[in-house]
Amino acid sequence: MADPQTYLEQQSERYYDDLLSLLRIPSISTDPARAADVRATAEWVAERMRAAGLEGVRLLETAGHPAVYGQWLGAPDGPTLLFYGHYDVQPPDPLDEWVSPPFEPTLREGRLYARGADDMKGNLLLPIVACEAWLRTGGALPVNVKFVFEGEEEIGSPHFGDLLAEHQALLACDRAICTDGGQLAEDQPTVGVGTRGIAAAEIHVRTANTDLHSGLAGGLAPNPIHVLANLLATMISADGRITVDGFYDEVIPPSAEERAAIAAVPDDSSLLQDRSGLRGLVGEAGYTAMERNSARPTLEVNGIWGGYQGAGTKTVIPAEAHAKITCRLVPDQEPAGVIEHLREHVARHAPAFAEATVVTLPGSSDPFLVPGDEPTLLAAEHVLEGLYGRAPYRTRSGGSVGALPLLRRYLGVSAVTIGFGLAAGGAHAPNEFLPLDLWRRGQRVYAMLLDALAEQD
Ligand SMILES: [Zn+2]
Structure with missing residues (x-):
């Protein structure tokens, strides 16, 4: 009987064919016309889990696209590991920029090009085939596993919280891995440990019931756009510190260990500058570019409007002005708390002749950070370092991934x-690709990780 690693090598061609089949189904979750394809993909994944020897496989229905569930619970004394991921993909547009069609996976120089190759149909198959290798060679896994692959990640996981609430007992677990990651370089393993949260609001300023003549009322009537501009100016200082009263009260500064982990990752901020033609970089004094981009909160004005926007001149004093604001959050900020700070700040700083209100917008999510001593993190780092011969980076994303804080809230796990x-690898862009060498190494990593978690326990 072969061992799991040998089995993976022996099945290499079959697994590649599986990947091609999965990539051919256009599971574009945002496109209503593709709803049947999204469901067909869920069914394909469920069938593949059954073929791997996983049990209890079924679709978990939501108000949108279904999630796929599977489990193997034959290790009564072992921990239960949950794999989270998604089977949906982004639209392939613009189509004419693709060298080969997005849903006809094409291999060029060791890279497989297709929509979803990188994000994340390749990654989705890895833990399934790793479990298959264990089950086919020894009849058992070293630990218990559960899988939940949702079909709405690319549209912001709108029903994932409801799904976790409904199936809390079914999905209960001790450890979790989010399979939706990537590496900064082919020979450089990477472990994602954090994402920022987000809070969104609008500020509305009103100074009159109607627009006024700028001559006849000028010198008497306040201008709401001035009021709004002054309010916004009280929110950030010239050296990049956010000056909303109380904004930093809940912020936990990065520890020395976290700062060292961030410093180990190459600073790519100049790449951003080159690519986008930024005239310069800004940010909070006292923190490196990479820290400002991942471990510190931000406040951005995303849009501002009011008054006359048409051609030529209109001599008006408008009655109202508006701005849209989003903040990226870090532990232990909470979206509602940050909006409350903003509301109190605006109330305190608005002049008596203006009504200034702050309205919360949907789309918030909590910040997320894996504790530095989380056992799953240490096991993953141990396996990756052994296989690559170098220590993985611990990366924190500046963006927001709703599912990670939801997994913590409902299941109590840090994925x-x-x-x-x-x-x-071109996620969300034309010519998305997956390096096949890396993908095959991923199969080995997952097979070893199951063992590492059992030994650790
Ligand atoms: Zn993804």
Whole structure:
């Protein structure tokens, strides 16, 4: 009987064919015309889980696209590991920029090009085939596993919280891995440990019931756009510190260990500058670019409007002005708390002749950070370092992934993110690709990780 690693090698061609089949189904979750394809993909994944020897496989229905569930619980004394991921993909547009069609996976120089190759159909198959290798060779897994792959990640996981609430007992677990990650370079393993949260609001300023003549009322009537501009100016200082009263009260500054982990990752801020033609970089004094981009909160004005926007001149004093604001959050900020700070700040700083209100917008999510001593993190780092011969980076994303804080809220687990595509693999863009060498290494990592978690326990 072969061992799991040998089995993976022996099945390499079959697994590649599986990947091609999965990539051919256009599971574009945002496109109503593709709803049947999204469901067909869920059914394909469920069938593949059954074929791997997983049990209790079924679709978990939501108000939107279904999630796929599977389990193997034959290790009564072992921990239960949950794999989270998604089977939906982004639309392939613009189509004419693809060298080969997005849903006809094409291999060029060791890279498989297709929509979803990197994000994340390749990654989705890895833990399934790793479990299959254990089950086919020894009839058992070293630990218990559960899988939940949702079909709405690319549209912001709108029903994932409801799904976790409804199936809390079914999905109960001790450890979790988010399989939706990637590496910064082919030979550099990477473990994702954090994402920022987000809070969104609008500020509305009103100074009159009607627009006024700028001559006849000028010198008497206040201008709401001035009021709004002054309010916004009280929110951030010239050296990049956010000056909303109380904004930093809940912020936990990065520890020395966290700062060292961030410093170990190459600073790519100049790349951003080159690519986008930024005239310069800004940010909070006292923190490195990478810290400002991941471990510190931000406040951005995303839009501002009011008054006359048409051609030529209109001599008006408008009655109202508006701005849209989003903040990226870090532990232990909470969206509602941050909006409350903003509301109190605006109330305190608005002049008596203006009504200034702050309205919360939907789309918030909590910040998320895996504790530095989380056992899953240590096991993943141990396996990756052994296989690659170098210590993985611990990366924190500046963006927001709703599912990670939801997994913590409903299941009490801190999911560690790993993935076997490249950060530059074109996720969401034309010519998305997956390096096949990396993908095959990922199969081995998952097979070893199951064992590492059992030994650790
Ligand atoms: Zn993804």
